[in-house]
Amino acid sequence: MLSTRKLGLGLLSVAVSAPFLYMVSVSLMGESELLRWPPPLLPQKPTFGNYAAALAALPYAKVFLNTAILAGCVMVGQVLTSAAAGYAFARMRFPGRDGIFAAFLATLMLPAMLLVIPRFLLVNAVGWVDTYPGLISTELVSVLGIVLMRQSFLMLPRDVEEAARLDGAGEWTLFWRVMLPLARPAVITLALLAFMDQWRNFLWPLIVTRSADMAVAEVALAQFHSTYSGNWPYQMAAAVLVTLPVWLVCLIGQRYLMQGWRITGAAVRL
Amino acid sequence: MxxxxxxxxxxxxxxxxxxxxxxxxxxxxxxxxxxxxxxxxxxxxxxxxxxxxxxxxxxxxxxxxxxxxxxxxxxxxxxxxxxxxxxxxxxxxxxxxxxxxxxxxxxxxxxxxxxxxxxxxxxxxxxxxxxxxxxxxxxxxxxxxxxxxxxxxxxxxxxxxxxxxxxxxxxxxxxxxxxxxxxxxxxxxxxxxxxxxxxxxxxxxxxxxxxxxxxxxxxxxxxxxxxxxxxxxxFGTPGMNVLQGRGRAGDKGRVIEAGSLVIPVELSTYEGELQLGIRPEYVGLCAVDQGVGNVDVLVVEPLGSETLVHLNAGGQPLVARLPGFADVRVGTRVGVKVDRRRLYLFDAAGAPVA
Known part of the structure; x- marks a missing residue:
């Protein structure tokens, strides 16, 4: 029983990681190596030349800065909005609370694609196209983040909150000084998820930005792809560079990411 | 304050x-x-x-x-x-x-x-x-x-x-x-x-x-x-024994029958369902037929300073607390003495009866 499960999980992890490993492998090959048949799995003579070339061809500093600004701002913004809304839904009493929360949940069923046009029209109306505010503003609230934070606030014991009330803490102090620190694991999880999501964000930046100056990682990578469409090792080197931060975040924050999926899993069951 | x-x-x-x-x-x-x-x-x-x-x-x-x-x-x-x-x-x-x-x-x-x-x-x-x-x-x-x-x-x-x-x-x-x-x-x-x-x-x-x-x-x-x-x-460890009983006029005055016990009480008016309370320290053991009834010894717990004896009084549990190590054997039948001044009487609903 256990071994079947292990075998299944093993196969799955190979299937998931194989493309990434092959991406790294190809990025280390010479340009002509991939023209042979069958294509080789490993480079004959590993070279870092592609990396040097990819770094030279892309305005990496600018692209990384743009992506970091987007991912960083959205990360902070989503943590703040999700924590505040999640706290309100979990611990405050107000009319229509559960109805409003259900409406929020319902929006999760809408495909994100559906909202791209309205979002663009809004951003365009305030003249923010091709600017940082345009890139960032509509990403600042995440329903999934609110669900995650609500659930983690619901799971906190009441005692500490009540002790703080008796100690004389007001609603804001209670949220900021007591509940938010208690929910720190969920906050870290949410921050990591938001960061990773934004680092990989492609569609929205593609639509709302135009100039090369505003390009984020995924958009730059796509442009790189169309410029060097034949040169796979070259493209794979650029792809490795662009995904590197996400890999690092994944490695470091593994524990928190797993926990986040567990919490939202519990939340969806309500 | x-x-x-x-x-x-x-x-x-x-x-x-x-x-x-x-x-x-x-x-x-x-x-x-x-x-x-x-x-x-x-x-x-x-x-x-x-x-x-x-x-x-x-x-x-x-x-x-x-x-x-x-x-x-x-x-x-x-x-x-x-x-x-x-x-x-x-x-x-x-x-x-x-x-x-x-x-x-x-x-x-x-x-x-x-x-x-x-x-x-x-x-x-x-x-x-x-x-x-x-x-x-x-x-x-x-x-x-x-x-x-x-x-x-x-x-x-x-x-x-x-x-x-x-x-x-x-x-x-x-x-x-x-x-x-x-x-x-x-x-x-x-x-x-x-x-x-x-x-x-x-x-x-x-x-x-x-x-x-x-x-x-x-x-x-x-x-x-x-x-x-x-x-x-x-209150008390163990708590008070409470036996379900019945008050009735007997040959030698009024008594309460509770399980296998028949306890004479000075109770003027009450007849019918009663609850009889007695703390374990006021329950004593004696030879068969010498007390207010006979009981079976179920469990004996020697604790050093005292011994708790769990008894079966005609289907009702009763605990006696005896000083030191008591010479009581499990499975034997013994008589029970109670201190009549230490009895508590409650009606069927649990309120005290004067």
Missing amino acids: ASVTLRRLSKVFDGGVQALHHLDLDVRDGELLVLLGPSGSGKTTVLRCIAGLEEPTTGEVVIGERVVTHDSPAERDVAMVFQSQALYPYLTVRENIAFPLEMRGLAHAQATRRVLETATRLGLQSVLDRLPSQLSEGERQRAALGRAIVRGPQVFLLDEPLARLDAPLRIELRAEVLALHRAIAATMIYVTHDQAEAMTMGQRIAVLHEGRLRQVGTPEEVYQRPADVHVARF
């Missing part, structure tokens, strides 16, 4: 469960009152209503001269110690104890001094900079006490603060809480389900059962003159 008065306090929870029924209680200024009851009896609900964490459905909470029924917890100037301690896990002991002072906007220098005083009183000086997770269970409970006493509130509420501790530590901290009460002469309401703790700590004990206040009195009063059969059963 202040007195606490509850007037006709009732609480019905959202699901329709009535936790408290018209509770009237006066806690005197500076008194240590123990609220005692089995789990689910409503004692924590009483405490939460006084603290303002729960709003009573009807009735009033008065602290000092002020009606505070609908005030927020912060406005009531009460402190509470939770069973779970409820310390802020990411703050040091020092910051935990300082938190209520900070919330009340006390000047930093003054707060620092008060925190140190409190820590010294509780023996926490050496662990002030540790986090709660780095403390022993006893130190954590002391820190929780410290956070409660540091701002000198009018009333202290303690919700089974020692229930989680092991026995030696519990006894040690029990003495400390008593010393603390004497030192600061505070009004304290102490919730517990442990009757021994209630007896040793309470100046008065209020006994709750199923959301109703059954009796309020000194430890001696509730032990010697229980207001009903629930209170009678609750």
Whole structure:
């Protein structure tokens, strides 16, 4: 029983990681190596030349800065909005609370694609196209983040909150000084998820930005792809560079990411 | 310091469960009152209503001269110690104890001094900079006490603060809480389900059962003159024997028949269903047919200073507490003596019969 499960999980992890490993492998090959048949799995003579070339061809500093600004701002913004809304839904009493929360949940069923046009029209109306505010503003609230934070606030014991009330803490102090620190694991999880999501964000930046100056990682990578469409090792080197931060975040924050999926899993069951 | 008065306090929870029924209680200024009851009896609900964490459905909470029924917890100037301690896990002991002072906007220098005083009183000086997770269970409970006493509130509420501790530590901290009460002469309401703790700590004990206040009195009063059969059963280890019986006029005057026992009583009027209470220390054993009835010995528990003998009195359980090591064999049949002056009679509903 256990071994079947292990075998299944093993196969799955190979299937998931194989493309990434092959991406790294190809990025280390010479340009002509991939023209042979069958294509080789490993480079004959590993070279870092592609990396040097990819770094030279892309305005990496600018692209990384743009992506970091987007991912960083959205990360902070989503943590703040999700924590505040999640706290309100979990611990405050107000009319229509559960109805409003259900409406929020319902929006999760809408495909994100559906909202791209309205979002663009809004951003365009305030003249923010091709600017940082345009890139960032509509990403600042995440329903999934609110669900995650609500659930983690619901799971906190009441005692500490009540002790703080008796100690004389007001609603804001209670949220900021007591509940938010208690929910720190969920906050870290949410921050990591938001960061990773934004680092990989492609569609929205593609639509709302135009100039090369505003390009984020995924958009730059796509442009790189169309410029060097034949040169796979070259493209794979650029792809490795662009995904590197996400890999690092994944490695470091593994524990928190797993926990986040567990919490939202519990939340969806309500 | 202040007195606490509850007037006709009732609480019905959202699901329709009535936790408290018209509770009237006066806690005197500076008194240590123990609220005692089995789990689910409503004692924590009483405490939460006084603290303002729960709003009573009807009735009033008065602290000092002020009606505070609908005030927020912060406005009531009460402190509470939770069973779970409820310390802020990411703050040091020092910051935990300082938190209520900070919330009340006390000047930093003054707060620092008060925190140190409190820590010294509780023996926490050496662990002030540790986090709660780095403390022993006893130190954590002391820190929780410290956070409660540091701002000198009018009333202290303690919700089974020692229930989680092991026995030696519990006894040690029990003495400390008593010393603390004497030192600061505070009004304290102490919730517990442990009757021994209630007896040793309470100046008065209020006994709750199923959301109703059954009796309020000194430890001696509730032990010697229980207001009903629930209170009678609750006190003592083991508690009072309560036998289901029937009063009847016999050849030699009135008797109560309970299981295999026939006990003569001086009871003028009562006939019918009765509950007969007798504490284990007033049950004695004798030769067969020499007492008020014969019983079978089920279990013998020698405890050194005393021996508990569990008996079967015609289908009803009866416990005798005998001094020292008693020579009683399991499975034998023996006679029972009772001290007739120590009998308690209750009617079928549990109210005392004079």
